Amino acid sequence: MDALIVEPSPTYQRILSRMLESYDFKLTFVDSAIAGLRQLKLQRFQIICVAMYLPDLTGIEFCRLVRQQNAKVPIFIVTSETEPTLLSSALTAGATDIIRKDDLPRLEESLHALIPLGPFRYNISGKALYLEDSLTVAKATDAKLKRLGLQMDHAFSIAQAMQLLGDNKYELIMTDIVLQDNETGIDFIRDLRADSRFAQTPILAVTSLESINRRIQALQSGANDYISKPVLDEELFARINNLISSTRLIEQLTRERQRLLELATKDHLTGLYNRHFLTELAKRRFADANRQQTALSVLVIDIDHFKQINDQHGHQVGDKVLKRIAAMLQTLCGAEDQYVARFGGEEFVVLLTGYDLQRASELAGQLCQSLHQLQPEGIATSASIGVATLAAGQEEYFDEVFARADKALYLAKQQGRNRAIAL
Structure with missing residues (x-):
């Protein structure tokens, strides 16, 4: 896939380069709107990132000209501007999204939603916690999660898991249903959902094929999804990606709703x-x-x-x-x-x-x-x-x-x- 970066700043060229290369984009850099429009006549791109201010045109004007020829290509305007009227004009001109320079991870969130990735290209980052009483199973799962980009902490018991949860932030919690010492993953899930700190953390229950009732109990207790043993790699990757991507999308929507609320209720200069x-x-x-x-x-x-x-x-x-x-x-x-x-x-x-x-x-x-x-x-x-x-x-x-x-x-x-x- 090809990406066009219309950005006069070498610093932001490097930042965007590192971000997009992790998705295997082939990058073309230009430093002006005219050069960008010329490149679009020569080549087809799957994504465009453009600065708000260019030597010859604004990002808004560039976006408007691109939309006259291509209605579908995603266009992201990268800017430090916060003026609501200006940002609204950019969206009206056809920008897919406005990416604040102090919130560049939002570009990655948008890419997750726009670009279908293969089973080994989910590009997930962060940490996962796995409550599992078998060290062998835990080690095998750890190796699989590393391929996704997730670090994994392992707990043998609910008490150990809760201690780790108090010291770390996790993108995902996995738990086996059947544990040692009369503990169950269902008890663990209920404990988590009773704690407001983990109300939104995605939980994946790991069940055996025979335990249909356990699966239902796990979902009723607050698990977001379940996967059956023996675990297939591609199914595991897909379910984890869906859980984490959905959670990040909800967080993004929550931030966007808060931003829109502030725009509607707050004075942009003073914050009053x-x-x-x-x-x-x-x-x-x-x-x-x-x-x-x-x-x-x-x-x-x-x-x-x-x-x-x-x-x-x-x-x-x-x-x-x-x-x-x-x-x-x-x-x-x-x-x-x-x-x-x-x-x-x-x-x-x-x-x-x-x-x-x-x-x-x-x-x-x-x-x-x-x-x-x-x-x-x-x-x-x-x-x-x-x-x-x-x-x-x-x-x-x-x-x-x-x-x-x-x-x-x-x-x-x-x-x-x-x-x-x-x-």
Whole structure:
């Protein structure tokens, strides 16, 4: 199989080379989009890896041009970019996946899903634990797993297996069903599934041909799969590959779901909640507070003269200042039932459940003092803060209380800034 690498950096050429050569790809390297497009006219490739930024075009533009001629070839854009809009544009242009430079193992996970591999080419890595009371069987299995790329630890008893599990991380757990000293693999599987640390670890039960009931018990106890003795090599390899690949795919999907959740709820610069998330959350918190007659306060924080910081020091320094301020706000207002969001520009909003006006005002005063002392990037900063609280005995919602806090913020600015005003 042939792979085209469109990458101007020699360092990343070497990294991608090591990764793809383990799959027996024949590699062609070019350092520009034009050279890559020219190569595609001369040769057919099964995979393309392209950098986001090239000397002549972007990876997105390159991807769009390739898709005009070839709709099926997998294209992976390798980048350090995290801007959601840019990454979305890359996928729209036809990229199969976006591979972060700090998460290159994800490329291997994608290759596992895309490329069918033979019985001795599963390219699995990691460690396996095998609970087996026969040393002869364990040694034979160890030799087989080495061919897959797995290191194997062997345990004779459940107690020994649990000790190894406490000291190591395993990609796979195998267990014989019939053990010595009245122990069974089924007991071991139940112990594992009762422990949250091993809830997702794939378990392969090894059974005898006659023990149909044991096989059913093993699956009911939490084994992911079983294999019968005598064990055929190719069947063993296939079952192990399926178990580990499925687990890695689930982990990848979990990470991707978490990444998408963060993109939807977090501000990309500061890591705080974004405006949309806090607004939706506030609706629920205000409904709860109205129903339960509990205190709820809102702080609206605006960094004083922030435009001057951008004008005098540049937007990169301004971004660093915002990050430092956001980190401080998260530290001081990051307790349970306290939510900090960047509402846009240099404005932040804090939702404080259980805080009455006096307590919220005290916290706002502390924030003013801390911000004044912070001096992020060596720059003197201050903030004006408006404070408002859900009126006792009245049914109010976020928009109304936010409007009062915003009005209080305006008064704080009128009265000289670097202060908190409550309404």
